[in-house]
Amino acid sequence: KPLLAELEKIDGRTSPTHVRALTLACEKMADPALAPALAAVLAKNGIGGWARPGNDAATPAGGFCASPESGRCLRELNLARALLACGDKEGLARRTLEAYAQDGRGVFALNAREILKGQKVK
Numbered sequence: 001k002p003l004l005a006e007l008e009k010i011d012g013r014t015s016p017t018h019v020r021a022l023t024l025a026c027e028k029m030a031d032p033a034l035a036p037a038l039a040a041v042l043a044k045n046g047i048g049g050w051a052r053p054g055n056d057a058a059t060p061a062g063g064f065c066a067s068p069e070s071g072r073c074l075r076e077l078n079l080a081r082a083l084l085a086c087g088d089k090e091g092l093a094r095r096t097l098e099a100y101a102q103d104g105r106g107v108f109a110l111n112a113r114e115i116l117k118g119q120k121v122k
Contacts, residue, residue, distance in 0.1 A: 003029075007037045012046025016071040016078070023082035032087040039089035042079045042096065050076050053102035073100075073108050081115050 006022055026034050042048050050072045077100060083093035100112035 003034070004037050007034075007041055010041045010047070010079075011044060012072075014075070016075045019075045020078050023078040026082040027085040030085045035083060035086040035089045038079060038083040038086060039092050042076070042083060042092055046072075047079065048076055048096060051096065051099035051103050051108070052105065053099045054104070073105075076100075077108065077111055077115070080112075084115065 003022065003025060007026075010019060010022070023038075026038060050069070076096065080093040080096040080100075083089065084097065088094050094116070097112045097116050100108050101116060103109045103112070
């Protein structure tokens with residue numbers, strides 16, 4: 001499948017907008033067959049682990065729009081959202097979103113809470 005091939009190409013240099021396009025397609029399909037590929041991407045070095053749960057309220061270094069930090073976080077959130085929609089492999093999406101739900105950077109916390117509130121694990 002072309003979508004699976006594109007997911008495999010995602011790494012720490014992939015633009016958040018490209019990841020967003022791919023994850024929107026995955027989310028719309030909600031195909032459990034996509035869950036292993038999404039989980040594998042989310043587990044890659046440089047892709048996951050950007051949440052900062054428990055920190056005081058803060059903005060990303062350099063601000064939200066131009067910051068590489070915000071791009072990394074948005075990429076991770078979009079992958080977690082798509083994984084949740086496709087059937088959360090081993091709870092990785094839920095753990096990622098729960099970490100962001102406690103993030104001191106309010107915009108990421110609100111995003112994660114809304115995803116968790118509106119979606120059910122398949």
